[in-house]
Amino acid sequence: MKPSGLKAVMTVSLLEIVRRPVYWFGFFLLPLFLFLMLANMMEEGLPQKTPAAMVDKDGSSLSRQMTLNIGGMQMVDLRYESNSFTEARHLMQEGKIYGFFLIPENYQADLMAGRNPVITFYTNMTYYVPGSLLFKTFKSSATYSKAAIVSGALESLGATEDQVKPLLQPVDIQCRGLGNPGLNYGIYLGNSFIPCVLQLMIMLITCFSLGQEIKYGMSRQLLRRADGSIVKAVFGKLLPQTAIWTVVAIFMESWLFKYNAYPMNGSWLWITLSEVMFVAATQGFALFIFCLLPNLRLSLSICALTGILSFSIAAFSFPYESMYPAIGILSWILPVRYNFLIYIDQALNGIDIYYSRVWFVAYIVFMLLPLPLLPRLRRCMARPVYVP
Amino acid sequence: MKVFHYIRNAVSQLFRVYCREFTLVIHDPGLLLFIVFLPFAYPVIYSLIYNPEIVRDVKMVVVDHDRTPLSRELTRRLDATQGAWVTGYAADLGEAKRAMHSHDCYAILEIPEGFQRKVDGGETGNAVMYCEMSLLLRYKAFLMAATDVMLDMGGELQKRKIDDALPMGSSYISDGDLLPIHNVAMGNIESGFDSFIMPAIVVLILHQCIVLVLGMSGGAKREKAYLIGYDPYNAVRSVGLTMAGQTLCYMTLLFLPMIFLLHYVPLIFAFPMESDIVALFAFMLPFFIAAAGVGFCFQAFVWERESVFVLWVVTSVAFLFLSGITWPLYGMSPLWKGLAYCLPSTWGVEGFVRMHTNGATIAQVSDAYTMLWILAAVYMALGYCVQRWIVRPQTLAARRGANVVRAAIEGR
Numbered sequence: 001m002k003p004s005g006l007k008a009v010m011t012v013s014l015l016e017i018v019r020r021p022v023y024w025f026g027f028f029l030l031p032l033f034l035f036l037m038l039a040n041m042m043e044e045g046l047p048q049k050t051p052a053a054m055v056d057k058d059g060s061s062l063s064r065q066m067t068l069n070i071g072g073m074q075m076v077d078l079r080y081e082s083n084s085f086t087e088a089r090h091l092m093q094e095g096k097i098y099g100f101f102l103i104p105e106n107y108q109a110d111l112m113a114g115r116n117p118v119i120t121f122y123t124n125m126t127y128y129v130p131g132s133l134l135f136k137t138f139k140s141s142a143t144y145s146k147a148a149i150v151s152g153a154l155e156s157l158g159a160t161e162d163q164v165k166p167l168l169q170p171v172d173i174q175c176r177g178l179g180n181p182g183l184n185y186g187i188y189l190g191n192s193f194i195p196c197v198l199q200l201m202i203m204l205i206t207c208f209s210l211g212q213e214i215k216y217g218m219s220r221q222l223l224r225r226a227d228g229s230i231v232k233a234v235f236g237k238l239l240p241q242t243a244i245w246t247v248v249a250i251f252m253e254s255w256l257f258k259y260n261a262y263p264m265n266g267s268w269l270w271i272t273l274s275e276v277m278f279v280a281a282t283q284g285f286a287l288f289i290f291c292l293l294p295n296l297r298l299s300l301s302i303c304a305l306t307g308i309l310s311f312s313i314a315a316f317s318f319p320y321e322s323m324y325p326a327i328g329i330l331s332w333i334l335p336v337r338y339n340f341l342i343y344i345d346q347a348l349n350g351i352d353i354y355y356s357r358v359w360f361v362a363y364i365v366f367m368l369l370p371l372p373l374l375p376r377l378r379r380c381m382a383r384p385v386y387v388p
Numbered sequence: 389m390k391v392f393h394y395i396r397n398a399v400s401q402l403f404r405v406y407c408r409e410f411t412l413v414i415h416d417p418g419l420l421l422f423i424v425f426l427p428f429a430y431p432v433i434y435s436l437i438y439n440p441e442i443v444r445d446v447k448m449v450v451v452d453h454d455r456t457p458l459s460r461e462l463t464r465r466l467d468a469t470q471g472a473w474v475t476g477y478a479a480d481l482g483e484a485k486r487a488m489h490s491h492d493c494y495a496i497l498e499i500p501e502g503f504q505r506k507v508d509g510g511e512t513g514n515a516v517m518y519c520e521m522s523l524l525l526r527y528k529a530f531l532m533a534a535t536d537v538m539l540d541m542g543g544e545l546q547k548r549k550i551d552d553a554l555p556m557g558s559s560y561i562s563d564g565d566l567l568p569i570h571n572v573a574m575g576n577i578e579s580g581f582d583s584f585i586m587p588a589i590v591v592l593i594l595h596q597c598i599v600l601v602l603g604m605s606g607g608a609k610r611e612k613a614y615l616i617g618y619d620p621y622n623a624v625r626s627v628g629l630t631m632a633g634q635t636l637c638y639m640t641l642l643f644l645p646m647i648f649l650l651h652y653v654p655l656i657f658a659f660p661m662e663s664d665i666v667a668l669f670a671f672m673l674p675f676f677i678a679a680a681g682v683g684f685c686f687q688a689f690v691w692e693r694e695s696v697f698v699l700w701v702v703t704s705v706a707f708l709f710l711s712g713i714t715w716p717l718y719g720m721s722p723l724w725k726g727l728a729y730c731l732p733s734t735w736g737v738e739g740f741v742r743m744h745t746n747g748a749t750i751a752q753v754s755d756a757y758t759m760l761w762i763l764a765a766v767y768m769a770l771g772y773c774v775q776r777w778i779v780r781p782q783t784l785a786a787r788r789g790a791n792v793v794r795a796a797i798e799g800r
Contacts, residue, residue: 126587146569158554308704318521
């Protein structure tokens with residue numbers, strides 16, 4: 001007689017993972033590659049030296065001074081000098097620059113005569129990050145130039161330096177980013193997208209491994225091996241995966257907060273607990289989907305859809321309160337959303353666990369979600385039908 | 389005559405593969421889902437998520453230790469900006485922090501005591517805004533609001549004070565703003581998030597659609613006929629013609645989805661549309677062929693239909709980041725840049741975005757266009773090798789095996 005029970009199911013399930021290359025890809029190669037890529041690509045925090053152009057139609061000492069000032073800024077690389085707006089726009093369309101700074105003709109003369117010449121800078125907002133960085137650089141250098149010009153003009157009118165200085169900036173509001181003062185793009189992106197990659201892979205592998213049993217008609221054998229108990233069958237099948245995913249998740253945690261030194265201002269205990277519960281919650285969510293649609297292809301399609309949409313709908317970049325309410329509400333049905341919220345509270349801001357209590361409860365809800373549907377899964381496993 | 393015979397033979401082989409592939413697709417609901425649902429529903433859902441475009445009215449609270457007309461003016465002006473929404477005053481920093489921790493606000497403005505006194509006395513009045521950094525777009529909204537208010541209030545106070553110091557002094561310098569600085573956003577003129585990300589996503593959806601369809605159909609060719617309900621075999625003697633026939637078939641099937649994706653999705657959601665659709669399709673031709681080449685190579689790894697999900701779906705994330713739309717290509721290390729250059733999606737996104745949003749002509753995206761043709765050649769050549777030496781022997785073996793089984797069942 002063949003061995004049966006939870007242990008037997010787990011052994012067979014583990015052997016299958018070891019034997020099939022598709023699982024190696026799903027469990028290790030793909031997630032680890034993306035972990036590496038997302039964190040490593042943004043290692044610098046912000047892209048330096050955005051290519052830009054200068055359109056100096058004035059050619060005066062003042063405009064040359066401004067060009068030098070802008071060229072000296074850290075974030076910008078004034079690679080081209082164009083003669084006209086059109087020429088600079090063409091450079092932008094060819095993808096060679098992401099913005100340009102235009103000083104009009106007779107700028108210095110008009111300025112001295114009080115004719116309000118206008119400085120305009122153009123940023124290509126098609127590319128958000130370089131566009132925004134150029135915006136910031138251009139705006140601040142234009143403001144500095146303005147200050148220099150105003151103080152020069154006032155001093156020439158007879159004001160003393162003491163009188164001029166406070167006039168330049170009567171009000172100052174300093175924006176201080178809490179937890180990420182350098183505006184590091186990697187911190188913001190790595191901590192949300194990397195767990196989301198993990199969620200996608202957990203969901204896909206969970207449904208794939210269960211669906212395989214039904215596709216090849218092995219689910220009856222599985223039930224027999226589990227002594228006819230669906231709980232034993234499902235847990236035996238998924239627990240080895242939980243163990244592997246937990247290892248991957250803990251690795252991810254150390255990769256993010258230790259190796260890449262992303263801000264970790266709270267307790268390691270809560271973050272670790274969050275990652276472990278996140279794995280189980282995601283498996284629960286995927287199992288719920290599979291119980292609803294016990295069909296390999298359909299459940300995988302739904303998992304792929306939710307998994308990929310999670311990157312946007314879980315509100316990592318666009319805040320959920322700015323989304324349409326009917327769409328924003330969907331962000332709450334994704335496990336990774338809670339992972340993100342716990343990371344914000346516990347790692348980035350390091351606040352009391354009291355404020356995150358609800359997020360942990362949400363994990364538990366995800367884990368319990370599939371339990372009422374298990375009898376349905378049992379029926380489908382007992383009579384496996386493959387729908388291509 | 390021999391040449392003529394050869395051509396006629398080739399065309400007939402091509403046509404046979406082309407027609408047979410249609411029949412196979414219609415029998416496979418999985419492929420139909422990729423051809424219908426993925427390009428039609430997915431971009432709409434995706435666009436709807438970001439469709440509000442701009443982050444408005446992010447909540448903040450104010451801790452005003454000064455309580456003067458000027459500090460209230462500062463608060464009012466911040467509240468009036470597009471980005472910030474002052475939901476209330478907090479008595480002290482502790483209360484404000486509690487509000488932030490309970491996720492009721494995302495920034496705290498602290499105005500120190502003596503703010504107005506300083507400004508009136510000719511010093512700089514300093515206020516500090518503490519921003520929560522979980523989402524950069526929220527921070528950006530606060531930063532823009534603070535900068536605008538600072539410059540506006542600063543300009544007015546400056547003018548008043550210059551006049552105090554030197555009667556009519558400001559009019560010597562200018563009669564309006566002392567030195568106007570304008571910014572123009574090009575391409576994505578309202579700096580909306582949807583208009584920024586969606587053109588790239590649309591191209592990626594098309595790319596993934598092509599690769600997934602080819603991957604799944606490749607997987608189906610190794611499945612057993614009794615399992616999937618149809619005989620997936622479709623090949624003629626020439627491997628190249630088989631590939632060409634299949635590519636043409638998917639090109640025909642995906643033509644309408646392509647029009648929808650590249651033309652109607654931007655139209656429905658009012659993304660910037662600066663390109664000529666004919667030029668756009670000319671640009672997308674090598675992109676399609678290159679993506680199909682990737683699909684043929686991918687078939688080497690697909691042993692069954694459904695494993696495409698596990699093996700391929702997650703690559704979308706990698707392709708999005710490697711495309712340079714979020715993190716620009718010039719800022720990547722040589723390793724990632726090199727990898728990005730080898731992907732059709734990078735050049736497809738680059739060219740499409742520049743044509744579609746920035747109004748470049750096809751000549752202005754010649755770098756991307758040339759690269760796409762090169763990649764199309766390379767991937768098709770690689771795909772040929774994969775088909776010839778990996779996929780074809782295996783499908784033939786699977787078919788022979790199936791025939792043996794069928795013969796055994798039928799008792800021959």
